[in-house]
Amino acid sequence: MSSDNASSSGEVIGWQLDGGVARLAIARAAKRNALATVHWAALESCLDQIHASTATLLVLEGVPGAFSAGADIDELGRLLGEPDAFAASNAQVQRTQLALQRSPLTTIAAIDGACVGGGLGLALACDFRIGTARSRFALSPAKLGLVYSPEDSRRLANTVGLARAREMLLTGRLLDAPTALHWGLLNRLVADDELAAVVATMVAELQQTSASARAGIKQVLAYLGGDDHVDHAAATAAFNDAFSSADFAEGASAFLAKRPPQFQ
Secondary structure, eight states, X not given: OOGGGOOOSTXXXXXXXXXXXXXXXXXXXXXXXXXXXXXXXXXXXXXXXXXXXXXXXXXXXXXXXXXXXXXXXXXXXXHTTOHHHHHHHHHHHHHHHHHHHTOSSXXXXXXXXXXXXXXXXXXXXXXXXXXXXXXXXXXXXXXXXXXXXXXXXXXXXXXXXXXXXXXHHHHOOOEEHHHHHHHTSOSEEEOGGGHXXXXXXXXXXXXXXXXXXXXXXXXXXXXXXXXXXXXXXXXHHHHHHGGGSHHHHHHHHHHHHTSOOOOO
């Protein structure tokens, strides 16, 4: 990763910008991409940098065989005896996931292998989830004597429906990839060696659309999904403002001329 477009915590978290596409990577293979507080903070910092860049799309990816196994168990053991530090860590996780959920960029989670706990929380904060056949998914707060946060629970319920969210949370059941696809947890299921190619195809498809329109559509969907960060007035403004945008002028002109649009 270039030093100009990268931020890391022990070389675990970093990002690159390539043609308007930010690639945000978690690389902690020895821990199956388990995340400690410092890594969540690094993810948030990278998101801030990406949002200040010229990126219009974001791909979040792990390592072969592990998107993210969730919380770092070693750190979790230490935090059990430090309530204030535990609360601060939870707050950091929530901030990072909300920053990803509320990103104006269109976001894609490229999932291979374990995607559980906080790792699945990250994936649920993305607009699209593409998984391989060896991907596995679970949320197990009940097995730890914990309760999932309202924001996390809403993201899950908005994705798979309330009945299946209830089943996942109350049982902590591990889902295989075909079940995840059937439940709507995955948008697409691909062979293990096809993930990069399918993500590239989706990126190319999205790049034919208007980035500003996609950001506005996300505002409307956030309102419909119950995000209290976006009220009805903001969602309506996103709809109305699009009619006076440069991208609409270009899109309408291209449609009438029967040519591909060249959006900003």
